[in-house]
Amino acid sequence: MSDLVRLQQRFSAWSPRIPQSPWYLFKGMESVKSPCRQFLLQGLARRHCSTASEAVGRLSSYTGGSVNLELDSSSGIATITLDNPEKHNAMSGTMMVDLANIVHELEQWKDGKGVVLRGNNDAFCSGADLQLVKGIMNKDGGRDMCTLMQDTLSRLYTLPLVSVALVDGVALGGGAEMTTSCDYRLVTKDATIGFVQVKMGVMTGWGGGTRLVQLTGRTAALDLLTTGKVLSWREALSIGLANGMVQATDSSALDQAMEWLDHRTFGETAVVRAAKKIVVAASRDIYASLAVEKDAFCDVWSGPAHVNAMQKKPKHK
Ligand SMILES: CC[C@H](C(=O)O)C(=O)SCCNC(=O)CCNC(=O)[C@H](O)C(C)(C)COP(=O)(O)OP(=O)(O)OC[C@H]1O[C@@H](n2cnc3c(N)ncnc32)[C@H](O)[C@@H]1OP(=O)(O)O
Numbered sequence: 154m155s156d157l158v159r160l161q162q163r164f165s166a167w168s169p170r171i172p173q174s175p176w177y178l179f180k181g182m183e184s185v186k187s188p189c190r191q192f193l194l195q196g197l198a199r200r201h202c203s204t205a206s207e208a209v210g211r212l213s214s215y216t217g218g219s220v221n222l223e224l225d226s227s228s229g230i231a232t233i234t235l236d237n238p239e240k241h242n243a244m245s246g247t248m249m250v251d252l253a254n255i256v257h258e259l260e261q262w263k264d265g266k267g268v269v270l271r272g273n274n275d276a277f278c279s280g281a282d283l284q285l286v287k288g289i290m291n292k293d294g295g296r297d298m299c300t301l302m303q304d305t306l307s308r309l310y311t312l313p314l315v316s317v318a319l320v321d322g323v324a325l326g327g328g329a330e331m332t333t334s335c336d337y338r339l340v341t342k343d344a345t346i347g348f349v350q351v352k353m354g355v356m357t358g359w360g361g362g363t364r365l366v367q368l369t370g371r372t373a374a375l376d377l378l379t380t381g382k383v384l385s386w387r388e389a390l391s392i393g394l395a396n397g398m399v400q401a402t403d404s405s406a407l408d409q410a411m412e413w414l415d416h417r418t419f420g421e422t423a424v425v426r427a428a429k430k431i432v433v434a435a436s437r438d439i440y441a442s443l444a445v446e447k448d449a450f451c452d453v454w455s456g457p458a459h460v461n462a463m464q465k466k467p468k469h470k
Pocket residue numbers: 239240241243244279280281282283284286323325326327328349350353355356357358359467468469470
């Protein structure tokens with residue numbers, strides 16, 4: 154059975170609970186009483202929502218690059234590598250599906266303690282592949298991508314593993330959002346992080362806006378989202394978006410990130426995982442905000458500002 158079919162079946166198994174709704178919104182919410190859950194149910198009832206399984210099927214026709222996973226069973230540390238170097242590791246549709254499958258695999262990995270998310274070559278990730286963006290410039294297309302990526306990155310964020318994004322080179326648009334799906338961000342001197350969505354006539358939709366507020370506080374987050382400013386490594390550190398610096402910009406950057414992670418994963422596996430579970434439980438109210446972020450994103454996706462921006466050849470330096 155292919156990974157794709159497995160993923161589709163997994164999502165389908167959840168979706169009948171509330172037809173036509175993204176399952177993750179409800180997965181962690183059985184214990185959450187009204188009004189938060191009520192709010193979500195009403196919101197979803199008002200709007201058409203594609204399921205993650207439908208989204209997977211449609212996005213899979215946009216190919217290119219890959220996302221790869223390495224598991225080190227002796228250290229309990231996994232490495233996820235975004236690999237599409239000709240496009241600064243932009244995320245194609247198939248890469249989005251790869252990442253969803255990888256997160257699923259990590260959810261089953263009971264011996265894991267930590268995970269590093271990085272990009273191949275000299276970039277972290279330049280966001281969604283613009284070829285994919287052009288292909289899905291319609292309301293359903295935006296909701297497909299948003300549903301799958303919110304689902305995947307929410308699950309990455311809540312894995313019982315200590316996670317770190319190693320940012321070497323650009324992290325733009327969806328790439329910046331992906332850095333926020335880790336517990337920590339380590340930067341090299343070549344790192345730049347930009348929530349450039351406003352310059353593309355859209356907004357965050359992969360959950361990065363919600364997580365950015367949690368990480369930097371509302372004023373700094375609003376500033377970044379409304380200006381589209383591209384931060385240097387120094388600026389990212391100064392506002393608390395980045396948590397540490399890695400000196401190397403070659404392959405030893407990964408070793409340095411591993412060493413940094415080692416200080417946070419030296420405990421027994423069960424103890425490290427317990428720490429992460431507590432931190433995740435303390436931030437459960439994120440789900441209501443994610444639903445709002447999805448609707449806000451879908452409201453502007455493929456609208457006049459988005460169409461205008463996509464007609465130019467955007468470059469965010
Ligand atoms: C929620 C998702 C979100 C949204 O839709 O709202 C997004 O993520 S949209 C994508 C946001 N990202 C961008 O708009 C990136 C635009 N590109 C750039 O700013 C620059 O290319 C940069 C800074 C990444 C690199 O600049 P540099 O001068 O170093 O290199 P090149 O521009 O020559 O890039 C090489 C090659 O890569 C292609 N490229 C870069 N990023 C993307 C991308 N996201 N999708 C597709 N292709 C990308 C670039 O066009 C060049 O290709 P070439 O054929 O050589 O022109």
